[in-house]
Amino acid sequence: MAMAANIWETIPDELWWEILLRAPTRSVARSCCVSKLWCSIVRDPSFRKLHSERHAAAPNENDIxxxxxxxxxxxxxxxxxxxxxxxxxxxxxxxxxxxxxxxxxxxxxxxxxxxxxxxxxxxxxxxxxxxPSSDPPLLPDLHQQVMFALGFSPTTNEYKLFRFADRMIDVYTLAGEGSGWRRHQLLHPCRLVENHHSPPVVVGGKICAVAAAPPHPQQIERPGAVLVIDVASEVAFTYNTPDYGYPFADATASAFELHGRLCLAINVVNRVQFWAMPVEL
Amino acid sequence: MAAGKPVVMVTLVSSDGQSFQLLEEAALLSAMVRDTIQIGQGRGPAGIPIRNITGQTLSMVVVYCNKHYTAAAAADGDDAADEEKKVANKKQLREWDEQFINLEQDKLYDILVAANNLGIDGLVDLCCWRFADMMKGKSASEIRVKLGIRDDFTSEQRAQIEKDSPWVWSRTT
Missing domain, CATH: 2.40.10 (Thrombin, subunit H)
Known part of the structure; x- marks a missing residue:
């Protein structure tokens, strides 16, 4: 029998393809530096598509x-x-x-x-x-606060980057080369600043973000509206935050996803209230 | 197995001249055997010559075919009623598969190539899972050593990959 080192290199390419298809994602990512052949297999878009479909259908504990x-x-x-x-x-x-x-x-x-x-x-x-292959267009006010969010639409299978600033949304479709940034106006002005309580969350193909409330005369801190943007259609809506019952107390809201619904955790008078809502446009 | 059905055997002959007799229905797991019989060959006493596959490897392949044929035949006999038993049988077969394929790499390679040439999808799948399993948690260089693959990158190519993703060279649990 020939030396083992040679045996492995005579495996037909399509069998390496089959083997790599069954390997956990981390091993596959690492395979790009095993050999030129492996590199060409794991960087092939059709391989990646098949691999992600297979491993998304049956998540592997080694994947994450x-x-x-x-x-x-x-x-x-x-x-x-x-x-x-x-x-x-x-x-x-x-x-x-x-x-x-x-x-x-x-x-x-x-x-x-x-x-x-x-x-x-x-x-x-x-x-x-x-x-993205290009930076988003400049804003009229260079010092304006902005917020970025990545969203995914399961219906169109697209990833889009959003930049929110005052009355504008700039959108960029990832992998849609050459499309560049598109600009939409927001109907309701909405202060979307970088929010450390609550980064934007993606719920069922929609990006949800808690906006900052307009300044209050008594300096009471409270959450602003909930902005919901459909990733596929790029249409935006705003919802009022639920009436949590303490209009004159400081409150902060954090958004998260729970079983396909948007949840808000509102921290007010030393309690956290949890509110859930389906996000339909 | 249904009573009264004539028992047809076929003979597979390895590249080094060893003969293996098995039920034709078990041998039909191989697409290559299926094609040969369909064109009216292979039923004679000379059997079906299997080129490039040694007796040692072919004997393992025959064991696999026999096991999977008997398991499938038993499942057909059971009716659909006993769901619990079906699940148990499936589990048993999976455990048998795992033990069967727990081989050193030279043998595994031979069986993979044989299964591929004979067109036995289930066995190709099993071998590929086993190889993929061997890669788990290993760094690129460990995979290379384990599978005996030659590093054919130029130093510039390697530097580029290393720059793009430094972590891919390291080991994880």
Whole structure:
């Protein structure tokens, strides 16, 4: 029998394809640096489509790390670590000055830089990074606060990046090369600033974000309206926050997804109230 | 097995001249055997010659075909009524598969290529799962060592990949 080293290289390419199709996502991502053949297989778009369909249908416990830690350092580099001692970063974003985690959508992390108004989307499982081919159009007021969010529409199978600023939404379709940024006007002005209580969440193909309320004469802090944007149609609606019963107390709201519904956790008078609503347009 | 049905055997002959007799229905798990019989060959005493597959490998393939044929025949006999028993049988077969395929890599490679040439989809699938399982939690260089693959990247290509995703070189649990 020939030496083992040669045997493996005579396996027909289509069998390597079949083997890699069955491997967990992390192993597949790593396979790009095993050999040229493996690299060409795992970077083939049709392979990736098949692999993701197969593994989305039957999620593999090896596919997703339990928790991720996003760390930044002085020289402006973002590193994403799985929380296991002694692990090396899953992914690094360099020149990350001013970047913050804007939101998380289908396990993809969306980082946006306030200073340069640029975005990077990172897949922590495969370690891949993606940035739109063009930066969003400049705003009339360069110092205006903006909010970025990544959304996914299950009906059209599209990922879109949204930038919210005052009365405008700028949208960019990822992987839709050459389409560039589109601008829509918001009917109701809505202060959407970077909100550390509550990054935007994606519920059933819609991005939901809690806006900041207009300034209150007594400086009472309260949540503003809930802005809902359908990712597929790019149509926006606003909902009032529920009447939580304490109009003169400070309150903050955090949005999250629960069983396909939007939930708000409203922290008021040392209690947290949970409110749920279906998001239909 | 249905009573009264004539028992037809076929003979598979390995590249090194060893003969294996098995039920034709079990051998039909192979698309290659199916095609050969369909064109009216292979039923004679000379059997079906299987090129490029040694007796050692073919004997394992025959064991797999026999097991899967008997399991399928037993499932047909049981009727659909006993759902619980069906699930238990399936589980049993899966455990048998796992034990069967728990082989050293040289053998696994031979069986994978044999199953592919004979067109036995279930066995190809099983071998591929086993290989994929071997890659779990290993770094690129560990995978290379484990599977004996030659690193054919130029140093520039490697540097580029390393720059794009430094973590892919490291090991995880």
């Amino acid at each position: 790390p339990d928790a991720l830690l996003v760390a930044t350092n002085d020289v402006g580099k973002y590193s994403i670590f799985p929380i296991v001692p002694g692990e090396s970063p899953v992914c690094c974003v360099s020149n990350a000055k001013g970047y913050r985690l804007a939101n998380v959508c289908n396990g993809l992390l969306c980082f946006a830089s306030r200073g340069t108004a640029t975005v990077v989307v990172c897949n922590p499982v495969t370690g891949e990074k993606l940035a």
